[in-house]
Amino acid sequence: MRALTSMRTAYAFATALPIAAALLLASSISAAADEEGLMRVFLNHAKVLKLDRPVSKVIVGNAKVADATVADAQTIVLTGKAFGTTNLVLLDADGNALLDERILVSIDEGNTLRLFRQTVRTVYSCTPACEEHQALDSSDK
Numbered sequence: 001m002r003a004l005t006s007m008r009t010a011y012a013f014a015t016a017l018p019i020a021a022a023l024l025l026a027s028s029i030s031a032a033a034d035e036e037g038l039m040r041v042f043l044n045h046a047k048v049l050k051l052d053r054p055v056s057k058v059i060v061g062n063a064k065v066a067d068a069t070v071a072d073a074q075t076i077v078l079t080g081k082a083f084g085t086t087n088l089v090l091l092d093a094d095g096n097a098l099l100d101e102r103i104l105v106s107i108d109e110g111n112t113l114r115l116f117r118q119t120v121r122t123v124y125s126c127t128p129a130c131e132e133h134q135a136l137d138s139s140d141k
Contacts, residue, residue: 039088039101041066041080042108049076049099056093062086066103080105 041047054073060066065086069077076090083105090099113124124130 038104039078040104040106041078043080043083043105045080045108047078049078050074051076051090051098053092053098055090055098057091057095059089059091060086061088061103065105078103083107 039047048071051074055070055076058068058070058076060068062084063081065080065082065084066088067079067081068088069079071077078088085105086103088099088101088103089097092098107123108125111125111127113126113130115122115124122132124132
């Protein structure tokens with residue numbers, strides 16, 4: 001009986017070890033992505049970027065995903081317009097890059113609820129009351 005219990009424990013450990021290793025690897029990859037200059041912006045939210053030097057030119061890789069507005073010479077307002085990734089490049093008067101960052105536009109996960117009904121997924125934004133999140137039309141993308 002003791003040998004059977006020992007075998008079950010060894011099997012459970014052998015099964016759990018690869019799962020734990022995969023979770024550890026996934027968390028280190030997501031942490032590395034944040035450390036590699038991935039700037040996160042929530043959909044339909046603005047993020048203020050303050051700079052040390054004046055900006056002369058603002059370049060957004062895909063203007064359908066994010067928009068950058070010059071508030072003043074040293075302040076840029078970045079707005080998430082659609083889910084996805086793009087990049088933002090800010091140049092000074094001499095053409096030197098002040099900023100060259102990848103942008104990820106996503107939903108604010110902290111205040112959402114996902115409801116799955118067979119193959120239909122509905123996302124609710126819950127601040128302060130839950131309301132259905134509007135899906136993007138293919139014409140908006």
